[in-house]
Amino acid sequence: MSFEKENIPSGVGGNMADVKKSGYLKKLKTMRKKFFVLRGESSTGPARLEYYDNEKKFRTGSLTKRTIYLRSCFNINRKSDGKNKCALALYTRDDCFAMVADDEETLSEWLQALLEQQQAGLDGAPVPAFGKCLSSQLSTYGKLWWKPKGLGSSKNLSGNYRLCLTSTTINLVKMNCENEDWEFSVSQITSNVGMCCMCNTCI
Structure with a gap:
């Protein structure tokens, strides 16, 4: 919708x-x-x-x-x-x-x-899946293309995403798709530094 x-x-x-x-x-x-x-x-x-x-x-x-x-x-x-x-x-x-x-x-x-x-x-309405990004004062935004390998393969993350990076989370909002949003904690990402090699970012 x-x-x-x-x-x-x-x-x-x-x-x-x-x-x-x-x-x-x-x-x-x-x-x-x-x-x-x-x-x-x-x-x-x-x-x-x-x-x-x-x-x-x-x-x-x-x-x-x-x-x-x-x-x-x-x-x-x-x-x-x-x-x-x-x-x-x-x-x-x-x-x-x-x-x-x-x-x-x-x-x-x-x-x-x-x-x-x-x-x-x-107020009182369902918050979108990407709601934790709403109004964050410590956020960076961009677009990325996730390659279908590694974490991209295991989580089926291939394709175009919008990236919302806050001080504690990384949120991926799939473009042109309503129900494929992901949230990772910064600790999850830092424990898997190889993740950076699996995506092409364009901030």
């Missing part, structure tokens, strides 16, 4: 009842400004981030350019980018959507608001 959809109508006049934050940010991929709207969970749907070409299109009820449900994100965090110091990203199973703020204060405000709505949206 995908939590990410395209072209969802905002409602006539731009429904503001569940809007928690809005404003202009740049898409990292194109560096073009878009109008972003953060919605909290309500009768209109789960907590989500939408964006439009501009504020006018939002106010007049145009279709969103994209909507990302926060529950589908296994982490929302700052993104390391050599050219843009004020970047943040929403990591989903199959994608990494990144935005750039004009300054550190704006970045911090958006990051805090996104994390608050993500956690509120999970």
Whole structure:
């Protein structure tokens, strides 16, 4: 089941009842400004981030350019980018959507608001298999291709995975697949250093 959809109508006049934050940010991929709207969970749907070409299109009820449900994100965090110091990203199973703020204060405000709505949206709901990565402040993310040998063979780990590395665990989230997620403790990994030879990483 995908939590990410395209072209969802905002409602006539731009429904503001569940809007928690809005404003202009740049898409990292194109560096073009878009109008972003953060919605909290309500009768209109789960907590989500939408964006439009501009504020006018939002106010007049145009279709969103994209909507990302926060529950589908296994982490929302700052993104390391050599050219843009004020970047943040929403990591989903199959994608990494990144935005750039004009300054550190704006970045911090958006990051805090996104994390608050993500956690509120999970309150009382089933946590995704990769839930332990949620909002971790000591995490590294990337993608890797696991070779079908050694641990990869015994655990049937071959294929493309997203990697979430925290101070205590390594979580593997299989891309394009809902039910093949794995978690290893750091002690498990350090006791099998040969594991590093079984995967090609691309952080």
